[in-house]
Amino acid sequence: MLNFDYSIPTEIFFGKGQIEVLRKEIKKYGKKVLLVYGKGSIKRSGVYDQVVNILKEENIPFEELSGVEPNPTLETVKKGIKMCRENEIDFLLPVGGGSTIDCSKAIAAGYYYDGDPWDLVIGKAKVKDVLPVGVVLTIAATGSEMDATAVITNMETKQKIGLKDPKIAPKFSIMDPTYTFSVSERQTASGTADIMSHTLENYFSRTKSAYLQDKLAEGVLKTCIKYGVIAVKEPDNYEARANLMWASSLAINGLLSYGKDASWTVHPIEHELSAYYNVTHGIGLAILTPYWMEYVLNDDTLYKFVEYGINVWNIDKNEDEYNIAHRAIEKTKEYFNLLGIPSALREVGIGEENLENMAKGAVKNRGVNGKVGSFVPLAYEDILNIYKKAL
Amino acid sequence: MLNFDYSIPTEIFFGKGQIEVLRKEIKKYGKKVLLVYGKGSIKRSGVYDQVVNILKEENIPFEELSGVEPNPTLETVKKGIKMCRENEIDFLLPVGGGSTIDCSKAIAAGYYYDGDPWDLVIGKAKVKDVLPVGVVLTIAATGSEMDATAVITNMETKQKIGLKDPKIAPKFSIMDPTYTFSVSERQTASGTADIMSHTLENYFSRTKSAYLQDKLAEGVLKTCIKYGVIAVKEPDNYEARANLMWASSLAINGLLSYGKDASWTVHPIEHELSAYYNVTHGIGLAILTPYWMEYVLNDDTLYKFVEYGINVWNIDKNEDEYNIAHRAIEKTKEYFNLLGIPSALREVGIGEENLENMAKGAVKNRGVNGKVGSFVPLAYEDILNIYKKAL
Numbered sequence: 037m038l039n040f041d042y043s044i045p046t047e048i049f050f051g052k053g054q055i056e057v058l059r060k061e062i063k064k065y066g067k068k069v070l071l072v073y074g075k076g077s078i079k080r081s082g083v084y085d086q087v088v089n090i091l092k093e094e095n096i097p098f099e100e101l102s103g104v105e106p107n108p109t110l111e112t113v114k115k116g117i118k119m120c121r122e123n124e125i126d127f128l129l130p131v132g133g134g135s136t137i138d139c140s141k142a143i144a145a146g147y148y149y150d151g152d153p154w155d156l157v158i159g160k161a162k163v164k165d166v167l168p169v170g171v172v173l174t175i176a177a178t179g180s181e182m183d184a185t186a187v188i189t190n191m192e193t194k195q196k197i198g199l200k201d202p203k204i205a206p207k208f209s210i211m212d213p214t215y216t217f218s219v220s221e222r223q224t225a226s227g228t229a230d231i232m233s234h235t236l237e238n239y240f241s242r243t244k245s246a247y248l249q250d251k252l253a254e255g256v257l258k259t260c261i262k263y264g265v266i267a268v269k270e271p272d273n274y275e276a277r278a279n280l281m282w283a284s285s286l287a288i289n290g291l292l293s294y295g296k297d298a299s300w301t302v303h304p305i306e307h308e309l310s311a312y313y314n315v316t317h318g319i320g321l322a323i324l325t326p327y328w329m330e331y332v333l334n335d336d337t338l339y340k341f342v343e344y345g346i347n348v349w350n351i352d353k354n355e356d357e358y359n360i361a362h363r364a365i366e367k368t369k370e371y372f373n374l375l376g377i378p379s380a381l382r383e384v385g386i387g388e389e390n391l392e393n394m395a396k397g398a399v400k401n402r403g404v405n406g407k408v409g410s411f412v413p414l415a416y417e418d419i420l421n422i423y424k425k426a427l
Numbered sequence: 428m429l430n431f432d433y434s435i436p437t438e439i440f441f442g443k444g445q446i447e448v449l450r451k452e453i454k455k456y457g458k459k460v461l462l463v464y465g466k467g468s469i470k471r472s473g474v475y476d477q478v479v480n481i482l483k484e485e486n487i488p489f490e491e492l493s494g495v496e497p498n499p500t501l502e503t504v505k506k507g508i509k510m511c512r513e514n515e516i517d518f519l520l521p522v523g524g525g526s527t528i529d530c531s532k533a534i535a536a537g538y539y540y541d542g543d544p545w546d547l548v549i550g551k552a553k554v555k556d557v558l559p560v561g562v563v564l565t566i567a568a569t570g571s572e573m574d575a576t577a578v579i580t581n582m583e584t585k586q587k588i589g590l591k592d593p594k595i596a597p598k599f600s601i602m603d604p605t606y607t608f609s610v611s612e613r614q615t616a617s618g619t620a621d622i623m624s625h626t627l628e629n630y631f632s633r634t635k636s637a638y639l640q641d642k643l644a645e646g647v648l649k650t651c652i653k654y655g656v657i658a659v660k661e662p663d664n665y666e667a668r669a670n671l672m673w674a675s676s677l678a679i680n681g682l683l684s685y686g687k688d689a690s691w692t693v694h695p696i697e698h699e700l701s702a703y704y705n706v707t708h709g710i711g712l713a714i715l716t717p718y719w720m721e722y723v724l725n726d727d728t729l730y731k732f733v734e735y736g737i738n739v740w741n742i743d744k745n746e747d748e749y750n751i752a753h754r755a756i757e758k759t760k761e762y763f764n765l766l767g768i769p770s771a772l773r774e775v776g777i778g779e780e781n782l783e784n785m786a787k788g789a790v791k792n793r794g795v796n797g798k799v800g801s802f803v804p805l806a807y808e809d810i811l812n813i814y815k816k817a818l
Contacts (some may be wrong), residue, residue, distance in 0.1 A: 037604075037669040039442025044435060050686065051430025213428075245666040247653060248674055251646030259639040275636040278428040282686070283639055291682075295441065295673070 066127025134178025226318030301409025457518025525569025617709030692800025
């Protein structure tokens with residue numbers, strides 16, 4: 037097990053009806069709120085009314101930043117910073133999923149920085165201070181409600197990059213599984229794939245001695261496998277929604293990566309798809325993951341796929357090791373199909389036209405010494421090959 | 428899954444050499460330190476010198492409270508409070524295991540209370556404020572390094588009771604697995620049993636819908652089973668010590684109990700043994716656990732033992748369900764024996780003389796409406812029967 041510094045300060049209020057804590061929680065941190073949300077699904081579901089009623093009843097003044105994109109853009113971040121500065125806002129309240137939370141985190145950090153907030157994203161400048169952020173979560177997917185990362189897309193430079201700083205972790209997150217009852221089949225599938233991908237990125241690591249973390253990761257994966265299909269078929273199933281929602285936080289809050297060398301591979305490769313095509317993040321991950329797995333499977337990495345196959349997919353441990361590995365990968369692909377996710381990039385509108393640029397982008401934006409990831413570090417040619425196989 | 432409020436604010440500095448963070452961490456919280464430790468094992472192991480050298484090099488003044496008992500007493504807590512008040516101490520630094528940490532937490536809370544600190548333990552008075560506590564952990568067992576509980580023994584009234592308050596959670600804990608290399612075989616076995624017992628108390632719950640938490644608990648149990656025997660045989664095995672150490676924190680910090688009805692049973696019953704005999708806590712738990720399991724196994728609870736048998740002990744799921752349950756209990760007992768722990772109370776010096784008093788005490792000190800625990804609530808007669816079977 038590698039050394040680690042653990043700090044997960046975000047408080048979670050989990051369960052039906054927890055929205056009521058908003059009354060006292062906001063007042064701990066701020067006096068005027070920027071309510072941040074997307075394209076209006078929270079108005080259709082009624083969550084918007086619940087939140088706004090509480091703000092009004094508690095006499096907490098607020099402004100609204102709506103229309104945050106599925107891949108939140110630098111432009112929207114800049115707009116939010118301007119609104120905060122012009123309206124003396126001291127608290128950010130994203131109501132939604134990863135997009136609104138990430139956008140809010142970037143606004144929170146950009147508020148105290150005089151230059152272009154993109155400098156903070158690419159590490160040209162450091163986060164000095166932040167506005168406090170509190171979250172009302174409405175979809176189980178990115179885990180942004182309990183981590184310290186904000187992924188922002190720069191449409192001009194075609195870059196999608198994560199801003200990481202402990203200070204941007206939310207102060208609290210309200211997680212009511214009933215808020216996810218209205219999430220569509222496709223978004224539920226995509227969210228489940230995203231949670232699984234986060235877990236797999238942490239699981240497929242060369243650190244062999246973090247057994248405990250690997251067992252926890254297997255538990256998160258089994259939870260997703262059990263409940264993802266149920267939530268797709270029965271959107272109002274509280275047990276399924278609750279287990280997926282809590283899994284989304286634990287997959288990425290550090291619990292599964294502390295003590296391991298876990299430099300991710302599939303996310304950087306997928307981020308390039310989003311930068312060029314605005315494909316749904318979880319769908320992109322689900323399509324790429326099995327091709328990535330087959331590509332990095334070799335005599336060196338076989339042991340990890342065998343572990344994965346036996347412990348997560350219950351494949352008989354007495355089978356041939358390569359058989360176990362291939363079957364585990366096949367089962368992963370089949371499971372994503374069962375969720376309704378296709379297995380080819382063409383099926384989500386991606387052709388050959390940008391593969392080289394995307395492979396270059398992945399290495400440029402997220403590579404270290406020209407390679408992406410640490411389980412099997414991938415160079416430009418490798419990434420291009422994976423894209424081609426996934427077409 | 429039940430509603431829950433999650434807050435685990437303790438920062439962890441995990442791994443070899445992390446003691447160096449002490450230099451900056453103490454200064455965040457205090458100016459004068461009370462160094463709290465037990466009967467001197469930290470002097471033999473060299474940890475005492477490391478800590479004292481850092482305090483001296485950083486010009487941090489300190490006093491020492493040594494000789495904290497394995498079951499820390501109210502008397503020692505009072506002594507510590509007096510020392511803090513007389514010496515303007517504003518930071519508590521326990522160096523050791525659960526005993527020194529619990530003692531320090533109780534001192535931290537008692538410092539701001541004018542009456543008898545026992546009032547805080549039994550809930551007669553509430554914790555208003557606390558001195559900050561930072562931990563240097565030297566044994567993997569109680570998980571006190573990352574929770575908000577302090578178990579204190581009142582020798583006069585023969586009561587051993589837990590003080591619980593979010594404010595007493597340590598600000599930080601330094602967890603260097605090499606510090607546990609010198610832990611004896613017996614203490615290693617006892618610590619492993621304690622971690623397993625915490626996990627089992629959370630696992631054996633009537634909440635069926637917290638699947639994720641159950642999967643995580645199974646992961647912690649498998650980790651203990653894998654590494655407990657290794658650590659007993661190879662005390663310098665870093666991988667084993669690290670996995671056990673981190674498991675000790677995760678077993679009890681809330682991760683496995685949030686979202687579940689998990690009112691414990693075996694701990695209250697064992698606490699009575701310690702109140703009368705000063706038996707090592709983990710040894711008492713290991714002896715009682717299999718007898719408790721057999722006692723509460725019935726048609727209603729069978730499903731949970733089947734889960735336990737299949738998922739933790741790899742028993743064939745096609746066997747008869749009661750067979751699975753009995754074999755799982757048998758394997759639990761055999762594992763504790765493998766660690767060198769006996770299976771009868773007589774073997775640790777406990778006879779028939781106090782069984783009735785202890786059973787009464789368990790109900791009185793930890794019972795709700797005359798019963799202990801929530802998986803199968805146990806009345807006086809039940810507890811007495813379990814003690815008798817365990818003799």
